[in-house]
């Protein structure tokens with residue numbers, strides 16, 4: 001049996017603008033994981049997720065096809081990840097085999113409510129990593145990003161794939177997305193080996209080291225939000241409010257680039273001010289798009305954190321899920337957390353997950 005894991009993530013800054021190439025976001029991997037185990041079997045394989053226990057998934061192999069009943073299927077990301085890696089394995093001359101997959105997630109609470117920590121990305125990355133080990137494909141981390149990004153893109157279709165980058169590379173990263181029209185075109189005309197070997201136009205993944213006094217606090221509002229639904233609504237506003245959207249893109253780009261410089265120069269105040277400016281930009285985007293990105297619960301979470309000297313904003317698509325706070329020595333974290341508790345905001349006790357030789 002082979003067991004691999006992939007971490008969840010949170011966006012720190014640059015959300016929505018990062019959907020356009022050339023507009024960076026900051027994103028971190030967190031020390032909560034989705035684990036995938038793969039075991040070779042005969043004839044019939046199962047796909048089994050601890051979070052979907054009633055819906056065991058049965059499949060057979062007919063030649064190079066997986067045969068299953070689509071009505072059983074809550075496993076879109078996993079199946080697409082398998083399809084993509086197996087297509088590459090075939091191109092590389094491997095014979096496909098039958099296996100059981102077992103999935104377990106730490107990215108939701110006991111009651112099955114998601115925290116907004118990128119479970120769809122983590123399950124895709126973990127499945128890709130498991131299959132790559134199973135077929136012993138000689139691939140590097142950027143290859144894994146590309147395969148998982150293709151699988152996720154084929155299912156969700158409207159994300160930047162920064163969540164996949166965080167889950168593959170770990171730590172703090174500056175991420176700019178690639179040209180989606182390019183990917184759509186090459187997927188129709190090229191082999192996976194060719195696509196993996198090419199430079200993806202626009203794609204930039206830079207690993208960053210943040211100053212050690214900078215700490216990340218995460219507050220959870222307890223209400224899940226649908227990222228792809230929120231992104232669709234912003235996409236409508238992008239065409240209806242062209243000029244305001246362009247202004248948003250430009251301001252977000254400048255703001256995140258300043259933050260990246262601040263990180264490299266270890267200037268904590270520049271980074272914190274960047275969070276505050278990015279919060280305002282995203283709030284304005286919500287107002288002119290008429291999308292509730294910073295909900296009243298997220299606004300309260302941020303206000304409390306600001307009262308104690310933290311720099312706070314909604315994380316990711318907003319509409320619920322989590323808010324993030326950057327703190328330094330000047331912030332009394334214990335009092336901030338106790339104020340959050342009094343307002344039904346749950347602190348998620350997570351830290352940034354760095355990939356080291358030992359935990360690749």
Ligand SMILES: Nc1ncnc2c1ncn2[C@@H]1O[C@H](COP(=O)(O)OP(=O)(O)OP(=O)(O)O)[C@@H](O)[C@H]1O
Pocket residue numbers: 034049050051052074075076077078103104105107114115116117118119120121123225226227228316321
């Ligand atoms: N433990 C799991 N087992 C199998 N599939 C999972 C698991 N966790 C998540 N998924 C897949 O990911 C989907 C959830 O993706 P969605 O984009 O709604 O949430 P998310 O990625 O956690 O959220 P966010 O984008 O807010 O970070 C599920 O519908 C399922 O297809």
Ligand SMILES: C[C@@](O)(CCOP(=O)(O)O)CC(=O)O
Pocket residue numbers: 010011014015016017018019116118158159160161162163227231315316317318
């Ligand atoms: C709004 C967006 O920029 C960030 C979404 O973040 P999250 O998955 O809601 O944490 C969308 C994306 O980058 O895919």
